[in-house]
Amino acid sequence: MEEQNNDLAKMRHSLAHIMATAIKDKWPDVKFGVGPITDNGFYYDIDLGGLTLKEGDLPVIEQAMKRIINDDQVFTRFEKTIDEAIEWAKDNNQPYKQELLNDLKREGTTLAKDLSPSEMGTVVDNQASKVDKVSFYQNGDFVDLCRGPHVQSTGQVGAFKIVKVAGAYWRGNSSNNQMQRVYGVAFSSDKDLSAYLLQQQEALARDHRKIAKEMDLVVFSDLVGSGLPLFTPRGTIIRDKITEFSEALRRASGFEKVDIPHITKTDLYKVSGHWDKFGDELFLVKSQETSDQFALKPMNCPHHNQIYASLPRSYKDLPIKYFETTKVYRDEKSGELGGLSRVRSITQDDSHVYASVDQIDSVVANIIDDIKTLYETLGMEDLNARLSYKNDEDKYLGQDSLWQTAQSTIKKQAEASNLKYFEAQGEAAFYGPKIDFMATDAIGRQHQVATVQLDFVMPERFDLAYTAQDGSQQRPVMIHCAMLGSIERFLSIYIEHTAGRFPVWLAPEQFRILTINQEEKVLDFTKSILVKAKDLGLRATIDDDNQSISKKIRNAEIAKIPYVIVIGNKEIDTQEVTPRIRKDMSVVDVPITIGIEQFLKTVVNEANSRVLKTSL
Numbered sequence: 001m002e003e004q005n006n007d008l009a010k011m012r013h014s015l016a017h018i019m020a021t022a023i024k025d026k027w028p029d030v031k032f033g034v035g036p037i038t039d040n041g042f043y044y045d046i047d048l049g050g051l052t053l054k055e056g057d058l059p060v061i062e063q064a065m066k067r068i069i070n071d072d073q074v075f076t077r078f079e080k081t082i083d084e085a086i087e088w089a090k091d092n093n094q095p096y097k098q099e100l101l102n103d104l105k106r107e108g109t110t111l112a113k114d115l116s117p118s119e120m121g122t123v124v125d126n127q128a129s130k131v132d133k134v135s136f137y138q139n140g141d142f143v144d145l146c147r148g149p150h151v152q153s154t155g156q157v158g159a160f161k162i163v164k165v166a167g168a169y170w171r172g173n174s175s176n177n178q179m180q181r182v183y184g185v186a187f188s189s190d191k192d193l194s195a196y197l198l199q200q201q202e203a204l205a206r207d208h209r210k211i212a213k214e215m216d217l218v219v220f221s222d223l224v225g226s227g228l229p230l231f232t233p234r235g236t237i238i239r240d241k242i243t244e245f246s247e248a249l250r251r252a253s254g255f256e257k258v259d260i261p262h263i264t265k266t267d268l269y270k271v272s273g274h275w276d277k278f279g280d281e282l283f284l285v286k287s288q289e290t291s292d293q294f295a296l297k298p299m300n301c302p303h304h305n306q307i308y309a310s311l312p313r314s315y316k317d318l319p320i321k322y323f324e325t326t327k328v329y330r331d332e333k334s335g336e337l338g339g340l341s342r343v344r345s346i347t348q349d350d351s352h353v354y355a356s357v358d359q360i361d362s363v364v365a366n367i368i369d370d371i372k373t374l375y376e377t378l379g380m381e382d383l384n385a386r387l388s389y390k391n392d393e394d395k396y397l398g399q400d401s402l403w404q405t406a407q408s409t410i411k412k413q414a415e416a417s418n419l420k421y422f423e424a425q426g427e428a429a430f431y432g433p434k435i436d437f438m439a440t441d442a443i444g445r446q447h448q449v450a451t452v453q454l455d456f457v458m459p460e461r462f463d464l465a466y467t468a469q470d471g472s473q474q475r476p477v478m479i480h481c482a483m484l485g486s487i488e489r490f491l492s493i494y495i496e497h498t499a500g501r502f503p504v505w506l507a508p509e510q511f512r513i514l515t516i517n518q519e520e521k522v523l524d525f526t527k528s529i530l531v532k533a534k535d536l537g538l539r540a541t542i543d544d545d546n547q548s549i550s551k552k553i554r555n556a557e558i559a560k561i562p563y564v565i566v567i568g569n570k571e572i573d574t575q576e577v578t579p580r581i582r583k584d585m586s587v588v589d590v591p592i593t594i595g596i597e598q599f600l601k602t603v604v605n606e607a608n609s610r611v612l613k614t615s616l
Helices: 002-026 057-071 082-092 094-107 116-125 190-205 208-214 233-252 265-270 275-280 300-308 357-377 399-418 457-462 487-498 520-535 549-558 568-575 596-609
Strands: 042-049 076-081 133-139 142-145 159-169 178-188 264-265 284-286 293-296 320-329 346-357 384-388 422-427 434-442 448-455 475-486 512-513 538-545 564-565
Touching: 002 042, 002 057, 002 133, 002 142, 002 178, 057 159, 076 082, 082 094, 082 133, 082 142, 094 142, 133 596, 159 190, 178 190, 178 538, 208 487, 233 320, 233 346, 233 357, 233 475, 233 487, 264 265, 264 475, 265 275, 265 293, 265 300, 265 457, 284 357, 300 320, 300 346, 300 457, 346 357, 357 384, 357 399, 357 434, 357 448, 357 475, 384 448, 399 422, 399 434, 399 448, 448 457, 448 487, 448 520, 457 475, 475 487, 512 520, 512 549, 520 538, 520 564, 520 568, 538 549, 549 564, 564 568, 564 596
Parallel strands: 384 422, 512 538, 512 564
Antiparallel strands: 042 178, 076 133, 133 142, 159 178, 264 293, 284 293, 320 346, 346 475, 384 434, 434 448, 448 475
16 A cells, blocks of 8 residues: 555656646746645646736646656656756746755755645755755656656656646745646546546535535624634534533543633743744734733643642542633634634634543543544544654654653554554654544545644643652643544534534524415414424424425425424324425435424434434
């Protein structure tokens, strides 16, 4: 499998260069930025001066690429000294490459602060010390600065499609030039490409931004600001119900709720290490009463540490478990915001456990069980686990020996909990390794959702302690957990997973009552049903508009209401209804007639038990 992934990465990397070749053939004065691979393909950042690419240009680029592929041009690797490479960039009017090379020569680094690891791999050799030489690749007449590797020739690149063009600031900095980013997708075979494109069509139909607007769940306001979602009453019902379930699971596992302010002195994050790592993501707050520098909190763990540190702790107190559902704020780049997927106001179902080393296994096992319960209830029980470890970069805090202990601990626990897992170097938090849970949605996409993180570093930095049985002072281990993670991001995933067809317990409107006519006794009887439903805590509405019953039924189907009941003289006489059940919930094909009182009790029971299917 790893060899297949490496082969596919080579194909995608090679296609980025083939695309650059095609673009340069059509626009000889193009200036190139970087062209890394992505999870599903590749892109290249380009500068065409005053020319803006249109969607109609993409098929032209694609056809030119196919001609290059048919030519089966050999990829040839060669090297230049750093000074020769800089001269090459000057001679070929490639200022972006020249800037990267000059920075590389001056700093002797791959500029990790500006580029992602995949981007760095397309620019220069990844060396932490002074760079003497850099590599180039040539196919036909086209030459590009590149680390590689590539396939042997252009004819070995599999199946691809150029899909879109978007704006992108050079090096992700809004003060730099805006370039055009041309995206392609690529797979080993036409079959895999076709499957992916079909998946994308389905994803477009399920886009949470579209569904949230149609179902009146979330709004955004320019006056409020980008990345700051406003949840409507209907949207708030869904997020509150999911949050209540998460909190109920944590309470049952012995967590106690705490509450912290939304701002803090920046000193707190200097102690924790977050200031050095994420200082440019903080919203700073200026006080008119004090000279203290404040920030909107970007995370909660340092605050919870202060609660732990407020009293002497004994081994008899451990494990101590805190939780709260609260907002954090991060100054995300405008170009990276998108619906609920990435926001600046982030709600977390955050939890922290302070435990002794010999309690880690039982605490983590309990958290994993709760995570499994949560996602099974939500209909996303196909979970994989990514064991996220540190790599050799210097961004991690703490001693290597502690890291090795923590990493072996989470692996042991993943195996003990029978998790399907894989290991990923370089994906750890800066203070410790973690188990990241990956959920598969209805159309086969994987999303990172819950997380459990071990932390030996933060207790050290905050000098947290407890008195052991022998009277000595010992450090607790800190265990971070979020079962939903960012609730906004989770909702973007869940809306698309369900396509807005929420189960009864989450549906903003659990059933709708339709009047078959405008007779007074029908209207009065319908209102009496609504009163009973409200008394039982159900969420129901009446559609008594003067429209045909077929039009009313169609409206309810579009609104994705779980149940619809129609009330006319017959229903009044029999005190029975034949509910119309949303297709994804139904387990039988034959409509069932049921007493009205029994129908209401059934909906209540289904909501309370959080089922995905109906018992009717």
